[in-house]
Each structure stands twice: as C-alpha cells, then as structure tokens.
Amino acid sequence: MSANRFDDLLHRIRPHINHAATHSSPVKLEERLAVTLRVLASGNSQKSVAQSYRLGSTTVSLIVTEVCEALWSALCSDFVSLPDKNKWADISQEFWRVWNFPNCLGCVVGKHVFIKAPPNAGSGFFNNKGSHSLVLMAVCDANYRFSMVDIGAYGREGDGGVFQECMFGSSLLHGTLELPPPANLPGSTTTVPHVFLGDAAFPLHQNLMRPFPGTNLDDTQRIYNYCHSHARRVIENSFGILAARWRILRRPIDFHPEKTVKVVKACVALHNYLSSTDDANTPATLASDSNLLDAGQLSKAQATRAAISARNDFKSFFLSPQGLVPWQESVLRRGTLN
Template identity: 35%
Template sequence: PFLQRRNEETNRFGEEIKVDPLSGFKNFTRISCEDFELLVNAFSPHIAKQDTNYRKCVPVSIRLAITLRYLATGDYFASLMYLFKVSKELIARIVPETCKGLISVLKENIKMPKTAEEWMLIERQFEKHWNFPHCIGAMDGKHIVIQAPNNTGSDFFNYKGDFSIVLLALVDANYKFTYIDVGCKGRISDGDDAFALDMNLMKPYPGQHDKRSKERIFNYRLSRARRIVENVFGILSAVFRVLRKPMLLAPEKAQLITLTCCYLHNFLMTQKSSLQLYTSPGIFDTENRITHSAIDGSWRRDAPMANLLPLRNIGRIPTGDAKDIREELANYFQTDIGMVPWQETLA
C-alpha cells in the first residue's frame, strides 16, 4: 500500500505539471511548472535510477519535488515522508543526491566575469542603477547554523555560541550572485574582519557625523549600493526557508543545501516563467520615485532569521591608501558630477 500511494503521488504531480499551471504547484515547490520540467529533463541523466525486481525506483520528478519542497520549507524528513509516501531514510539520500545533480546542471548560472568588458558591464550597471562608481559587486557573509558536528571540537563554534559554516557572497547590480563560497568553519571566520576597509573594498566612515556632512553622504551612498546584497540574502531565505532554521545536517550536507539554494536563485532570476513567482511585487526594497526614500521589501517583515547570522565585525586599522580612496570617493560625491539631488535630504 505504501508503494501504491507513492505511485499515486507520482501520477498526481505529473498531471498537475502538465494540466494545471495555475494550481498550487508553484507555491508548493517555489518554481513554475515549465521550469520544473526543464530541470527534470536536464538532470535526469545525473540522478535517474533503475527499477529492480523488488521495487520501483522513485521517479526523477518526485526526487526533484521532494528536494524543492525541503528547500522551500525546511520540513523534517519525517513530514516529507507522509507527504510523498517515501521513507525518511530514502529522503535523506534523495535530497543530497538531487542537490548534487542540480549544482552540476546549474553550474554555469554563477560565474565570475572573465574579461575586462564583463567587469565593466557590472560597473556600469552599479553606476546606472545605484549611482556608485567603480563598483563591481556588493559583498556580505553569513553564518549558516548547523547541528554540532561529530568529533570536530570547537572548529565550527562561532562567536554567537552556535555551530556554523560560512556563506560568503558577491552579487552584481541585478541581484544575482557572481561568486559564492560555502563551507568555511564558523570559528575561522571570527579570527579576522572579513570586510575591513581596503583599497578595493569600501566601508562606511565609523562613528556619528553631522547631517549633510561629507562622511554621512558617503555612508548613505555606500549603504544604498550595499542594500543589493542584503536583499539577495533576504529573498533567498524568504523563498528557501530551509535557510531560516538550524540545519540538522552534517557540514558537508549543509554546504550542499546552501549551494543549491544559491544556484537556484540565479536560475530563477533568469527564467521568465518563474521570475514573477520568485520575485513577487514588493519583495525587494524599492525607492519612492519622487523622494528616493527607501521602502522596505516584504522580506524584511518576516521574523528575524535565526539561521543566517551576520559575521562578527572586528575592527582593524586600515592602510593610508585605503582611507585615501574612500576620501576621494566622498569628495567626488560632493561635486556636481558625482552628487545626486536627494542625497543631502536623506543622508
């Protein structure tokens, strides 16, 4: 009976994908029916299994549906077992296998620019959309909380008192990852300031500054450009809610889950059939068209993230060259060419 119900579940998903594109399938898996089929066809060679004389294998479509549902909700495998009629032991194998297949299929969706022209395109987009010159990415990092790994001592123990791995990301002006690194042990990231002021990495002026001052205007302009990466992490955790709770997984499996969410993010950002579902109206921060004051995106109304924790900010004395570059940018924002009309009002 259990296997029979699984086959019925398979048929239900298949018919829903083909016949009813307006059903709850999109909300169930966070992806359009068209893109679901696209992924099934693309990675079937990577994870397809053969039936045996003793049992039928779980079809690729169900393997993908199980994995997407897990990423979308973070449900326990026991809950998914009753939903899909697949044992939790098998689900524990299906999810990482499917994630590996997805990463292999989607690997071209996250790539660093390789030519000067590709870097210049990102720079022009930051200048056009966010009025910040010479910027080729917004960077941030988060601790991904996991259960205490076996026999690792304090390697994964971070400053918040949790065990974690670290996600470091660089995003472009269009909310897409250009670089990600996942898996660094939580303790290692606490040993240094990952984002200290440097010649090629800008940080705000510390301390309090007078309204409309050069320093305060620079901080406003920098913060405005940096909201891009905040929004990417926000929508990532709003859609893939597995990232909103501690992962009861070994570090290498938590790394797979996190990587898959990032690759799916870039994939869905480029697919017309899923884009409106993934980036529903109002989910990103926007600006008032007249005043340019910030309007919070809907992702900020979610409960505070218990699993995506900020990296610890440890002060470090910057070099004179780094401070000179920041000063040069701050002065540029005071010129007729570099200023924006609303900066003194909002800074």
C-alpha cells in the first residue's frame, strides 16, 4: 500500500473513530490504522505486534476490533455494495469478454474460516472437517473483486441450509434480487436468464448454475463442465489473492467469533479497495496456503425444469461456433490415447 493510499484510507475512516482525550499521550489514528494493517497483513499475533509498537496487548486488541469495524463501515458502500442493474450488466459483459461465459453475473462459493475453539461454545462451530469455523459466503465479479460477502453462520451449518439462510441465497432463490432480464446468448436467438456460477455444493437453479454431476458424462456435458470451471476459477483466485494479501487468513484465527467476523469483513473491504486502485500490486498464492476451505454441501434444494433447461441451453451454446473456444476439444481429450 502506497503512502497516498494509506492517507486516503485514513481520511475515510476518520469520521467513524472518535475518542475523548483522557490522557496526554493518546494513540493517534495513524498509529491505530498502522497497527491494524500490520496485524492483518503479517498474520502475527497481537502480542508480537504490540511489542513492536510498544503498546499493551489489550490496547492492540481493542484497536484492531475498533479499526476493522470502521474499515467496513467506511468502505462497504463504495466497494462491497451489491450491484444495481447497470452494474450487473457490466459484470456480465466482463465475464463474456474475459472468461468466455455469457450472461454470467458472478461466481459464488462457500468457505470455512477456521477459528480457535471459543470457550463454552459447545458444538456450534464444529464442522464436518473436524475443526471449528465460521462459514463465509461470497460472490465475485470477473476482475477478482467481491460483490457480496456474508459471514457468521456456524461451521456445523455447512451441510445443507447455509445458502438458503444467507441474505444473498435467500434473495436469489426467492427472486428478489434486481437482476437483468433474460437475454439472448451472443450470436444466437436462444434466450437464457442471467446466472451465477457455483460448484457442486450449490443447487441447480434458474439463476444459479452448477456442473453436471458424476463421472459417467458424455462429451457435451464434459465440455460444459470445462467452460463452467474455467470461468468459476475466478472466485478461487480471488480468495488466493485475499489470503496472500492478508496473511491473518492463512491460519486459524484466534479471536472471538464476533471479532473474527469484523476482521474478515475488513480484509474483504480492503481487498476491493486496493483492487480498485491503479497502483496496487496483486500477489499470487496457492490455495493450500489459505485458511479458507470449501464448506461442502450448502443446499439440498431440488432442480427445477427451468434450471435444467437453462443449463442445457448453455451446454448447446458452448458447442456452437459462437460459443466454443479452440482449445476445449484438446482439453477434453487430454490424457487419452487419441
């Protein structure tokens, strides 16, 4: 982060942090922001960061909580707000231009954010992977920016109902999101709805596509799955960039769940803020370096006929001259004798 970006960030959060002068040497706002960014970016414990800044551990803990909450309040409306109809249309065009998937409004994923077991928490945060976690639902656009995040569900809820209960999933399944109307596929008269792309953990819905399940698939289904996964990897890359920038997400977070929610929201807001600037570097990382793992099955909803028909229309489009890419056949035959 450049000095100019730091100053701009300082200016944005200043209205959200107010302190009465109770003694002669208060911790300045500049120092509060620097301490918080150090904790988030380094992944070091609050105690070690406190020693570096010659502050008390409790003071640093309070500062991190306060500044993370201010960062989300200051940045969410400008950088993490749910798009309107015009913005959805721009995202759809970018997915077609960059990822060769038409009528796509974003990629959605559910992740476990692993935490240290909270005291007296029982089994609420204990997930099917044998650890304690919160569930993070997120949607990203074609340029690795998050357009929606929802975090806070108990880790044990990862199997079944998280998607229907979160704000985005509930709005999508009940048709209350202000999505663009169905449109023709490029160079075609076939009209399909605008969709989000999810993995096998999500239900097949009219506005939410998932790959064809199983291994005994024909060539057309395998080609669709390739095009689907090719576009959907943008969400995995987004989380890789997020964890590379903010290394606190590379290990189980040793905070109370309420504070963990504030920290993750602040990291997402900062990720979008830096991604929207022209001088921000984008680091790369491997998925294995992250403390964010797939949440497993997120819904048990049954597919409708409209959803099955929409996926079949996309499948046919990727076999047409307007939708195919030159290398998809070679990818399909990779590893075979022919």
